[in-house]
Amino acid sequence: MLKLGIIGTSWISHEFITAAHQTGHYHLQAVYSRKMKTAQEFCEPYGEISCYTDVIDFLDSELDVVYIASPNSLHFAQAKLAILAKKHVIIEKPAVTNPSEWKELVKLAKEHQVYLFEAARNYQEAAFQVVKDFLSNQEILGANFTFAKYSSKLPALLAGEMPNIFSDVYAGGALMDLGVYCLYLAIGFFGEPISSRYT
Missing domain, CATH: 3.40.50.720 (NAD(P)-binding Rossmann-like Domain)
Known part of the structure; x- marks a missing residue:
């Protein structure tokens, strides 16, 4: 134990x-x-x-x-x-x-x-490996990964508070909170990017 x-x-x-x-x-x-x-x-x-x-x-x-x-x-x-x-x-x-x-x-x-x-849970899910195996012998022309969700912390933000998940001080924001799931899938399926840009 x-x-x-x-x-x-x-x-x-x-x-x-x-x-x-x-x-x-x-x-x-x-x-x-x-x-x-x-x-x-x-x-x-x-x-x-x-x-x-x-x-x-x-x-x-x-x-x-x-x-x-x-x-x-x-x-x-x-x-x-x-x-x-x-x-x-x-x-x-x-x-x-x-x-x-x-x-x-x-x-x-x-x-x-x-x-x-x-x-990072998505790498551990059975569906991840199934999709990765399927994609390994496919011609990929492009991909679009989206993760959209209403944040339970949004009302606090709109009320003037600054929850950690939105705070730059605590390295918060959409990319760090949920966007990482999209990035992890893209990298897991297709490998590391040659270049990247975040705006």
């Missing part, structure tokens, strides 16, 4: 815990949040779980795996600390905000002999 620690107390962390428990391989042991009250409220459904507001103390606890679902801009620093503490790391998408951060994390993970991966 792997001892699991969670960084980030949003709804996606609850979803991850549910899925992790269903495997029978994980036991939730600790949660880190910037505010103790938030961590404690998050942990209520799970019984006696250690709560931390100091990430170093959190990483010093007896954890095997750390799942990171904090605001995007915090992923790199938190993942780096976890790897240096010899924890396996699962980072919610997007794992990092630029390629150099990812390369550094991969290098550190190899050096410290821990696993590192991004929680």
